[in-house]
Amino acid sequence: MPLLAPADRRILRELLSRGGTAEIGEISAAVALDNQTVQTSLGTLQESGIVAQTGSVPGLRGARWSLTRHGHEVGPSLVGSDLAGGPDGHEATGPTDPAEGWGFPWRPPKPEAPLYATGLSRRARRAADRAVIGIAGSPPKRRRRGRAIVAILLIAATIGVGFVAMIALRVTEITVSGINDGAMVRPAGLAGTVLEFSIDGGDVTSAQMLLDGFPVSGVQRYDNRIVWPVPELTEGAHIVTLDVDRRFFGTATAAVTFTVDGTPPAVELPRVFEPVALDEPVVLAGSVEPGVSLQIGDQRVDTASGSFSLTLPSPPGGPVPVIATDAAGNTTEFDVIVPIGYPHTTGVHVTAAAWDHDGLRESVVELIEQGRINAVQLDLKDEDGRIGHRTNVRLAQLSGASRELYDLREAIEELHNLGVRVIGRIVAFRDPTLARYATASGDRDWVLQTPDGRPLSNYGGFTNFNHPIVRQYNLDIAAEAAAAGIDDILWDYMRRPEGDLSGMRIPGWDGGDPSPVIVSFLAEANSMLREAQVFHGVSVFGIAADRGEWVAQDIGAMSDHVDYVAPMVYPSHWGRGEYGVVHPEAQPYDITRASLAQFQRVLAGTNTAVVPWLQDFSMRVNYGPDEVRAQIDAAADLGISDWLLWDPQVTYTNEGIPVSYR
Template sequence: MPLLAPADRRILRELLTRGGTAEIGELSAAAALDNQAVQASLGTLQQSGIVAQAGSVPGLRGARWSLTRHGHEVGPSLVGSDPGGVVDGQEATGPTDPAEGWGFPWRPPKPEAPLYATGLSRRARRVADRAVIGMAGPRSKRRRGARAIVAILLVAATIGVGFVAMNALRVTEITVSGISDGSMLRPAQLAGAVLEFSIDGGDATSAQMLLDGFPVSGVQRYDSRIVWPVPELTEGVHIVTLDVDRRFFGTATAAVTFTVDGTPPEVDLPRVLDPVTLGEPVVLAGSVEPGVALQVGDQQIDTASGSFSLTLPGPPGGPVPVIATDAAGNNTEFDVIVPIGYPHTTGVHVTAAAWNHDGLRSSVLELIEQGRINAVQLDLKDEDGRIGHRTDVRLAQLTGASRELYDLRDAIDELHGLGVRVIGRIVAFNDPTLTRYAVASGSLDWVVQTPDGRPLAKYGGFTNFNHAVVRQYNLDIAAEAAEAGIDDILWDYMRRPEGDLSGMRIPGWDGGDPSPVIVSFLAEAGSMLREAQVFHGVSVFGIAADRGEWVSQDIGAMSDHVDYVAPMVYPSHWGRGEYGVVHPEAQPYDITKASLAQFQRVLEGTNTAVVPWLQDFSMRVNYGPDEVRAQIDAAADLGISDWLLWDPQVTYTTDGIPVSYDR
């Protein structure tokens, strides 16, 4: 008696109840087993001669399996030993086999000799055979019958050989889907991928799948389909092969090769260039893996050789975006910063009223003549929102902002004639004049407000840096100055009002830190001023190096769009103990050096110039030549030779300013 596993008995029982024949799908549903388990059981029963596979129509129906003659004979007894088994509708009873599930030690019995031949001698069998032959009739008829039988046998053999030959020559086709041969895939694309082999003309039950030469797990079999959910694979080239036995002899093989690549391409190009000269061409040169698609700015670059070079007609107005994409779709994205080599600058702040005052203007011109300064910072729009020079900007005329204290082009020409540069200061968003006009005209969304919708009183009115009209107004003032020949535009009050953001409302802004809005304005201004070949800087709080969120001044982000940062590190503005300095106002060297070192740390690697604002006025401590010179020396000891002096009264301490230029 054979020892059948439970699953095999269930399949045999289902075949018996169905009259001896069924499809795999029918057996799977009836026995509550998956197709792969049913296929395995049928294979076991086939090895014992109990079942055989019938023909099938590829693509239309699954293969049918039938009990053999031997299966019909022994099947009921094999199922009958299975408690709960049912054959022909009758519940079977019998002892449980103690070796159930261990395999098949049983083999089909050898055919026994017919009973009539048992015990006869060889001579007696020959006599009996002749007697049987004699019963067939005359000799001639026996010969003709023998010849006919031989002929029939020859024809049958010929047909059989032909049938075998045709089947042997039949092509086994294996179709692969799910992953294209030669494809490049990122790990994210591979996740959830299913590789499927469809077999036509071969023995699907014999299929063996290998990954890079090793057997794989998780293969699912559905009649003539072999399905493999692809697991996570290492990066590199992989090959999946499927070997299938042909119907009679030989093996058919299909393979798919693909590459898993999740590594972004490397681009050898400096992220920050060395400072370049304003107005001169700029070359961006580097290398990348051959064949990688490379876009620099708005230009597609040829990378067939692996190296590339792109010449820009002049320094760009901001970061240059670079995008590299390999064959698998991996991206490398970054910005290239092209800093401007900012010229050596030592200058003083001059208001519009001071330039209009003969005595104050003369004192500034005297500093130039003595070789102490090489730049003059001249106010274009001040903290009251007043424009000191005659302007054609329409909104400035409507608001009454223009005071016409001087002619801008004449002032620039005069200072250029003395060999110095002119820096135009624009107080951007602290603008009481524009605020009053906005309130009067019903344009409250032009101003920063209190939570209940009233204009914020701080500074007399702070305009909305998120409003297009306010932004364009300031850009128009800068563009007019650039056309007049200004060398620099230096933005001031490029920030929000200090204080808790919950106590203010910024129309059009959805909340959070508005630093990106401030930076976006500098980006817009930088593009315009670069085209006009005008230098571009921003004044920032002394604390902004490490506490910029207090006023929405992100120094690192700002530096991407300006040529220099001008931190206001006035000693009188620091609290005691800042950076370990006990009395900052009385220790100008110590606090200046400590605070500027913080800006150098934040700006390290950007190649953005630092041009600090230094103090030349007195508050609680009297400032004279020694205090002014101490700040200049502190900056110099950090390698910072540029500076601007601030005195709201425009009365500078001449003896504190070193002579640096020959006249």
């Protein structure tokens, strides 16, 4: 079928007659077509690279269209001999030439007799022949053999020259550009791609192009070049062939094969591994599609066999990024989580003052000796921002945070000798001591503020979790404890204060939910503590499973960077009717089970341990052994055998703690 529709030709002819440029309105009036039809035809010509819109001056004149360089080059051929049109001003109709399918109405010239065969009569040619013979005469007989040999050689030379010429006439070279043979191409990579065949020594007008065995449209010819803007193609293998008649006889063929691939590569590798030991190597092994390059973390992995294996000397300190790229450039990216197998933990909270108190310390030792607990949570920095042990952290000394109630290294050694693990609790961002020091020193951006710039009064002072000095201060306390031999760091007040965000200002934060800032701190801490082979977890509000945005605690995101989550599900802290429990404080089993089930739902598939804080203190309802045991049983019925008991007075109900949990 012809490349150009009749309307397209009329518009192209009009542009040629106007010197190559005109407005849509001018063209419409001249060719008697409505503006929309003209616009559509100009779009078709634009897709073929024949015309282009040259812009307009808003409010003064309409859009202006001009012939491109290619349009000037091929326009007259596209219009052909019908520039004058038919009697009615339209193109002349009639049979179309097969060459019109290329947009060029080319017709081969009629063969003419050679000049040497015309202009002489038969008698004149005979006379000329006799004259030649007469001039030549008859050679002497002794020369006939030599002349015969010469004649034979001349004939052989002529045949040889003719044979060489015949071969030369048959040589046709076709070079292809635009897509490399055997290439893998993404669908997006085809946009704007032009496949070009340059022909040397063949009949360009005879060229036929096929895509996967079928003729294609939109092909254009420029001198000895065949050009095809590649359209959107389906995914899979494709072949484009071009056949061209040789000058003498036969056909030359060129082909380019390529594969369209827009599907990201598949990587068989668990996104979340089973928990591993803290001090053992980790093997990341799986498989990929052929020809896929793979990067795990900062290492390139060999995938030549289709399978791969990478051994890490120790568990990674956070999610491990995986990037797979196939030959077409498609990528698959995800993080691999390698959780730590958190050890079985049954423990109690102990303040620095309690450990310094002989009677309270002995009551904790009694729990250990009775086999009721296997861990002690010892305060490192408490809710007032006070550090109970002697510390070398410079900012703690400057701010007056150090109380020096006990020697941390000695306390850890004593507890280890009793056969229990030591969990160091750090109250991170609720820190009245540091807040007062920062305000007095003029470092007001260390603390959270009211909208008018005053220090936020919540909890006596809440420090800015977005400030690098505040963050480093807490990390330094943890690092010092790790060097002293602590087994575990448990972060508390890893959140923002309750209340409307509009009522507080976080210096350096541009607004919105600051949960990502909290998560980034845990990621930084995880990297440091993993290197020191220290476990770490985070205490969170009991409501954070489904209302974490109230205090910037994104449980799912936090779980990627901690070994365990410690939800504070104290029955006394729930409102009546929560999770369908009529009186939570009086129904410790029901509310504990219901709230922990929410955390299991949120953490499903993360393999992150849940170590709940349980209540061993009394508020509106008196708590004794039955209430404590009810909470432990509720957790156990969900498959949670780990817990920590909280009593701010450090006076625990021994009878409520089963011995079997040691």
